[in-house]
Amino acid sequence: EIVMTQSPVTLSVSPGERATLSCRASQSVSSNLAWYQQKPGQAPRLLIYGASTRAAGIPARFSGSGSGTEFTLTITSLQSEDAAIYYCQECYHWPPTYTFGQGTKVEIK
Amino acid sequence: EVQLVESGGGLVQPGGSLRLTCAASGFSFRSFNMNWVRQAPGKGLEWLAHISRNSDVIFHADSVKGRFTISRDNAKNSLYLQMNSLRDEDTAVYYCAKGTVATRPVFDFWGQGALVTVSS
Numbered sequence: 043e044i045v046m047t048q049s050p051v052t053l054s055v056s057p058g059e060r061a062t063l064s065c066r067a068s069q070s071v072s073s074n075l076a077w078y079q080q081k082p083g084q085a086p087r088l089l090i091y092g093a094s095t096r097a098a099g100i101p102a103r104f105s106g107s108g109s110g111t112e113f114t115l116t117i118t119s120l121q122s123e124d125a126a127i128y129y130c131q132e133c134y135h136w137p138p139t140y141t142f143g144q145g146t147k148v149e150i151k
Numbered sequence: 152e153v154q155l156v157e158s159g160g161g162l163v164q165p166g167g168s169l170r171l172t173c174a175a176s177g178f179s180f181r182s183f184n185m186n187w188v189r190q191a192p193g194k195g196l197e198w199l200a201h202i203s204r205n206s207d208v209i210f211h212a213d214s215v216k217g218r219f220t221i222s223r224d225n226a227k228n229s230l231y232l233q234m235n236s237l238r239d240e241d242t243a244v245y246y247c248a249k250g251t252v253a254t255r256p257v258f259d260f261w262g263q264g265a266l267v268t269v270s271s
Contacts (some may be wrong), residue, residue: 045164053184078196080196085263086188086196088258091257091259131257133257136255140198140201142195142198145195
């Protein structure tokens with residue numbers, strides 16, 4: 043069973059600053075890693091897939107990196123509308139398990 | 152515009168059954184795999200089930216295997232989740248999610264969710 047661990051649990055960042063979120067897989071998932079953003083009362087939204095490819099319509103301030111077991115989501119120049127919970131998800135295993143991390147909450151200072 | 156609209160949620164007693172429907176529009180429903188994901192109150196996301204374009208490949212998470220069944224009707228652009236033997240811990244918002252066309256698909260569009268409450 044694969045476990046996805048995100049850190050930190052909560053991140054407080056000032057507007058205009060950089061936010062760096064981490065996701066670690068308990069075993070290699072190659073580059074098969076996605077990031078989602080979920081705002082209160084809303085459905086998740088796909089941000090990044092393939093570890094580093096932005097989904098359609100996602101602003102360039104969101105970027106993903108990593109492979110294997112260590113991944114990073116970076117939000118440069120944080121905006122107030124970026125306050126949300128961010129989840130990583132592995133999409134490597136088949137049959138699928140689509141395991142999500144527990145989420146990182148990004149707060150605006 | 153891609154739209155996914157879940158319906159069929161509500162209050163059900165433990166041991167009861169419920170069937171969720173996800174109505175799809177704005178894309179060629181028959182061309183994409185689909186999934187169900189749930190989120191318990193204040194908790195994270197949990198994938199539940201996957202169904203391929205023509206229903207020939209179906210997977211369920213271990214947590215719901217034998218109790219929940221995913222299905223689809225491409226003629227009606229609809230995805231279903233039949234939930235039987237419901238437990239308190241099945242209380243959650245249930246989302247349908249469209250899969251991408253990829254060897255390892257991700258979920259590029261989500262519905263707004265249907266709340267299922269299991270309680271006596």
